[in-house]
Amino acid sequence: MRTTVLVPPGEPSVETPGMELSKSAAKYAQRKALRPYLILAPTLLLTLGILIPFVAAIYLSFTDFTLRSSDYSFIGFDNYVSMLQNPDFWHSLVVTLQYAFLCTTVEMLLGIGVALLLNEENPISKFLRIILIFPLMIAPVIGTLIWKLMTNPSVGILRTPMSWVGLGDFKWGASPDTAMFSLVLIDAWVYTPFVIILVLAGLRSLPKSPYEAALIDGGSPWFVFKNLTLPMLAPVLLITLVFRLMLSLQEFSIIFALTEGGPGDTTMSLSLLAYNRGFPFYGLAEAIPIMLFLYLIVYLVSFILIGFWRKAQQRASGVA
Numbered sequence: 001m002r003t004t005v006l007v008p009p010g011e012p013s014v015e016t017p018g019m020e021l022s023k024s025a026a027k028y029a030q031r032k033a034l035r036p037y038l039i040l041a042p043t044l045l046l047t048l049g050i051l052i053p054f055v056a057a058i059y060l061s062f063t064d065f066t067l068r069s070s071d072y073s074f075i076g077f078d079n080y081v082s083m084l085q086n087p088d089f090w091h092s093l094v095v096t097l098q099y100a101f102l103c104t105t106v107e108m109l110l111g112i113g114v115a116l117l118l119n120e121e122n123p124i125s126k127f128l129r130i131i132l133i134f135p136l137m138i139a140p141v142i143g144t145l146i147w148k149l150m151t152n153p154s155v156g157i158l159r160t161p162m163s164w165v166g167l168g169d170f171k172w173g174a175s176p177d178t179a180m181f182s183l184v185l186i187d188a189w190v191y192t193p194f195v196i197i198l199v200l201a202g203l204r205s206l207p208k209s210p211y212e213a214a215l216i217d218g219g220s221p222w223f224v225f226k227n228l229t230l231p232m233l234a235p236v237l238l239i240t241l242v243f244r245l246m247l248s249l250q251e252f253s254i255i256f257a258l259t260e261g262g263p264g265d266t267t268m269s270l271s272l273l274a275y276n277r278g279f280p281f282y283g284l285a286e287a288i289p290i291m292l293f294l295y296l297i298v299y300l301v302s303f304i305l306i307g308f309w310r311k312a313q314q315r316a317s318g319v320a
Contacts, residue, residue: 061288068282083289091265092273096294099180099255099269100248103187107244110188111195112237116225118196119203129200132193140190144257147186148173173258176266183267187254191247195240202236203229234312242305249298270294 065072083089118125150156151172162170173182214224252271261268278287
């Protein structure tokens with residue numbers, strides 16, 4: 001039942017306890033209604049911070065904009081046609097795909113193998129879990145410069161051990177024959193611990209009962225790994241593959257720090273090609289289509305792998 005309080009004209013209004021509660025409830029409802037927008041505000045600002053430069057880059061790719069002048073004009077698809085007709089672009093595409101494939105393959109195989117070894121509970125594995133994290137604590141550029149110093153033919157500490165096995169004149173990043181090998185080695189040293197950590201976390205999250213049943217039935221280690229560990233670990237492996245493949249496709253710092261795309265253009269990836277076009281040669285409008293093409297590759301690869309990841313997750317949970 002609602003109670004109406006009649007106040008004579010000229011008399012001060014009287015607020016009842018029910019009116020105070022209704023005002024507090026209204027203020028709380030207003031604050032509650034604003035809460036989702038306040039939570040989404042940082043995401044919205046971040047999205048705008050990404051979309052505005054992205055849209056501006058797409059627009060500039062249809063112009064003849066350079067860093068030498070602020071004047072530019074609209075030229076349509078000329079930059080894209082020039083990119084597709086340039087053999088340097090196709091060479092850089094091959095280098096990018098080759099680098100991403102080699103790095104991802106080596107790191108995934110090493111990461112899975114080492115994670116399986118470290119999954120055992122013993123003092124050595126506990127110690128190695130701490131040691132193997134150290135490369136992740138070093139910036140890729142710093143790690144590459146350390147390797148560049150260690151492989152220096154004059155003062156590098158690897159010069160003497162390599163001479164013991166007959167490889168004292170190994171050229172590392174200075175030769176077209178060994179430059180890609182050197183880059184993959186450094187990339188694996190920097191990022192394999194990342195794979196190990198994710199795979200090890202996935203191994204620790206697996207249920208124990210299937211392994212106990214397989215042990216009772218006398219299953220071999222290979223049988224257990226193939227039929228139990230690998231299917232249940234597939235979602236973790238696929239999401240790790242997504243992360244590593246995305247970063248390998250757009251890797252810049254390691255290649256730039258060690259070879260700068262050389263010797264010649266042996267290791268000239270799409271990222272370095274875009275950098276050289278956009279900054280040393282000031283052709284920013286020519287560099288943007290290269291980066292947009294690289295973005296398209298990363299998006300398509302990630303989209304396909306995420307689809308596999310969803311299916312693997314459903315199979316691991318018994319839904320599919």
